Amino acid sequence: MSHESLEKFGPVKKNVVEDNLESDESIMAGAEEKDAAHTNELDGSQVDSAPGKEADDASEELEWRPEYKKKAIRSYVIRAGRMTEGQKNAFSRCWPQYGLSLFDGSIDYTEVFEREAPTVLEVGFGMGASLLQMAEAESDKNFIGIEVHPPGVGRIINCAREQEVGNLKVYMADAVDVLTDCIPDNSLDRFQLYFPDPWHKKKHNKRRIVQREFMALVQQKLRVGGLIHLATDWHEYAEHMMEVMSTMEGLTNCAGEYLFAEKPDFRPTTKFETRGEKLGHGVWDLLFTK
Numbered sequence: 283m284s285h286e287s288l289e290k291f292g293p294v295k296k297n298v299v300e301d302n303l304e305s306d307e308s309i310m311a312g313a314e315e316k317d318a319a320h321t322n323e324l325d326g327s328q329v330d331s332a333p334g335k336e337a338d339d340a341s342e343e344l345e346w347r348p349e350y351k352k353k354a355i356r357s358y359v360i361r362a363g364r365m366t367e368g369q370k371n372a373f374s375r376c377w378p379q380y381g382l383s384l385f386d387g388s389i390d391y392t393e394v395f396e397r398e399a400p401t402v403l404e405v406g407f408g409m410g411a412s413l414l415q416m417a418e419a420e421s422d423k424n425f426i427g428i429e430v431h432p433p434g435v436g437r438i439i440n441c442a443r444e445q446e447v448g449n450l451k452v453y454m455a456d457a458v459d460v461l462t463d464c465i466p467d468n469s470l471d472r473f474q475l476y477f478p479d480p481w482h483k484k485k486h487n488k489r490r491i492v493q494r495e496f497m498a499l500v501q502q503k504l505r506v507g508g509l510i511h512l513a514t515d516w517h518e519y520a521e522h523m524m525e526v527m528s529t530m531e532g533l534t535n536c537a538g539e540y541l542f543a544e545k546p547d548f549r550p551t552t553k554f555e556t557r558g559e560k561l562g563h564g565v566w567d568l569l570f571t572k
């Protein structure tokens with residue numbers, strides 16, 4: 283990743299965020315707060331202390347902002363959170379090596395990774411420990427992570443550089459936008475989405491990322507024979523995922539119709555999963571092929 287891309291990253295991103303702030307539709311009401319409280323369990327920052335518009339979009343306060351386009355419903359809340367000095371410095375030191383920009387458009391994996399290899403895409407890697415572990419364990423594959431939470435992005439690129447991980451790139455952007463604009467059709471070998479925000483309340487269910495439209499986009503990006511792997515610790519969300527996935531034409535449940543899968547060996551326990559386990563939650567994995 284060139285220095286030029288880093289320079290481009292700031293100004294482009296700022297315009298997009300301002301564009302979003304002009305849209306009433308794209309800013310959800312402060313009532314979303316409590317339901318989103320789990321998001322910041324990942325880095326321990328306080329969620330309920332900043333109600334209202336800013337709580338849903340703290341982009342203005344961030345030095346390093348996620349990239350996204352205007353949309354009516356978003357599956358996440360952007361929060362200032364706590365950025366350690368290490369995470370902040372990571373953007374200047376490690377972004378040129380690990381960062382990809384939504385605004386660079388369609389990606390050529392061979393050029394970006396400087397080799398031909400199967401490509402795995404993970405959406406919502408949180409603080410990134412499990413994605414990094416997978417990238418190290420499966421060095422024969424290319425890994426692309428997408429996350430909107432700046433401290434998580436800062437952390438993963440920092441650790442990746444320390445551990446000299448060479449098969450990982452990240453977008454700090456909205457997954458819907460990246461899938462639509464950057465990921466070529468029929469190109470992914472594996473798509474993974476682990477413990478997406480459950481948006482528990484009925485009125486917030488529409489913010490869940492697993493919806494028919496989103497999964498159809500994922501299916502379009504997957505090569506024939508590729509794998510879709512979802513996991514959640516929220517039973518009702520697991521049932522919703524199963525319903526969506528089982529009724530999509532062209533996908534086959536690896537575990538058998540309407541059955542949840544055993545956790546595959548390649549998926550490490552994630553940070554959010556560990557938190558759920560402490561609260562006594564179950565875990566449901568879904569594995570489908572195209």
Ligand SMILES: C[S@@+](CC[C@H](N)C(=O)[O-])C[C@H]1O[C@@H](n2cnc3c(N)ncnc32)[C@H](O)[C@@H]1O
Nearest residue numbers: 357358406408429430456457476477552553554
């Ligand atoms: C509950 S956390 C789970 C994190 C991690 N997978 C784990 O298991 O520890 C869900 C993550 O998805 C991210 N997220 C939600 N919607 C997203 C989107 N549209 N694009 C990118 N990231 C998203 C959130 O920022 C959050 O960090």
